[in-house]
Amino acid sequence: MTEIRGYRAFNHSVVPSKASESVIMSNEIDIRNYIEFAKELTLKAGEIFKCGFEGQKIVEAKEHEWDLVTDYDKKIEKQLISGLKSKFPDHEIIGEEDTAEGKKEPVLTDKPTWIIDPIDGTLNFINSFPETCISIGLAICKELSGGIIYNPLSDEMYTAIKGQGAFLNGKPIHTSCVTELKKALIELEFFSLRFSSKNRDIILGRLDAVLHASRGIRHIGSAAMALAYVAKGALDSLHMDHLQPWDVAAGVLIVREAGGAVLDAKEERYDFMKPNTIAAANCTLAMEIKELINNTDLKTMRKRLTRT
Numbered sequence: 001m002t003e004i005r006g007y008r009a010f011n012h013s014v015v016p017s018k019a020s021e022s023v024i025m026s027n028e029i030d031i032r033n034y035i036e037f038a039k040e041l042t043l044k045a046g047e048i049f050k051c052g053f054e055g056q057k058i059v060e061a062k063e064h065e066w067d068l069v070t071d072y073d074k075k076i077e078k079q080l081i082s083g084l085k086s087k088f089p090d091h092e093i094i095g096e097e098d099t100a101e102g103k104k105e106p107v108l109t110d111k112p113t114w115i116i117d118p119i120d121g122t123l124n125f126i127n128s129f130p131e132t133c134i135s136i137g138l139a140i141c142k143e144l145s146g147g148i149i150y151n152p153l154s155d156e157m158y159t160a161i162k163g164q165g166a167f168l169n170g171k172p173i174h175t176s177c178v179t180e181l182k183k184a185l186i187e188l189e190f191f192s193l194r195f196s197s198k199n200r201d202i203i204l205g206r207l208d209a210v211l212h213a214s215r216g217i218r219h220i221g222s223a224a225m226a227l228a229y230v231a232k233g234a235l236d237s238l239h240m241d242h243l244q245p246w247d248v249a250a251g252v253l254i255v256r257e258a259g260g261a262v263l264d265a266k267e268e269r270y271d272f273m274k275p276n277t278i279a280a281a282n283c284t285l286a287m288e289i290k291e292l293i294n295n296t297d298l299k300t301m302r303k304r305l306t307r308t
């Protein structure tokens with residue numbers, strides 16, 4: 001058995017037994033039922049989301065002053081966790097706010113695990129900037145199996161189940177046909193430039209390189225929404241380091257099921273629990289971006305050496 005882009009490919013010379021086919025079919029039905037229930041919960045949570053978007057919010061800082069949370073983040077996550085735990089008591093849940101409050105590192109097991117970001121793009125939400133969403137991923141045996149990204153303001157729900165394609169409001173979506181970075185519109189993260197860091201030169205080097213190599217750069221302030229836009233072809237690619245599992249769990253699967261590729265910016269294997277993410281319309285484009293990033297980082301490191 002081999003693994004390609006997070007998918008397990010079996011030796012097709014081995015004919016599966018009727019019993020194994022029955023197990024696979026049963027598992028697929030289970031996952032479909034899980035996601036259908038989660039979609040209903042997400043739509044209900046969307047009503048809370050819309051109430052808070054234009055209304056008054058209680059805003060607090062978490063561990064850092066720039067890492068904000070609202071009372072609506074907590075309300076939505078509480079409702080989602082309560083609904084999922086009630087329906088699936090043996091499932092695990094990794095929620096952004098629950099993890100932050102407990103100051104604990106998220107741990108992934110083989111159990112079905114829901115990975116929740118109640119409001120991805122909280123700063124956008126606080127400022128009534130409509131690029132913000134609810135993101136819910138489902139992992140089973142440590143592999144992404146289902147994903148939901150819902151923007152209640154535009155009433156756009158992106159969904160995917162592993163092996164069954166990606167959809168926007170029930171209609172199939174596909175990544176763009178762009179295979180060259182010079183023709184690509186790419187989502188990059190600028191926010192970390194506000195902090196003093198030993199790697200500030202790395203970030204600036206990548207920004208300059210991608211700016212000159214691509215057709216254009218965007219930064220919408222929500223990784224989950226940006227991944228959804230890659231999946232439907234509105235963006236051709238995304239590159240962001242140091243994200244969290246709840247930022248990408250749903251979006252990574254949706255991109256892959258829409259025909260896209262997801263790579264780690266440095267490592268051979270992509271780990272959505274420690275995501276340094278390149279998501280692109282196809283593997284050709286993703287590899288070009290990865291090569292550019294690695295070459296640019298090497299140049300930056302050489303410059304450091306000449307300054308010492």
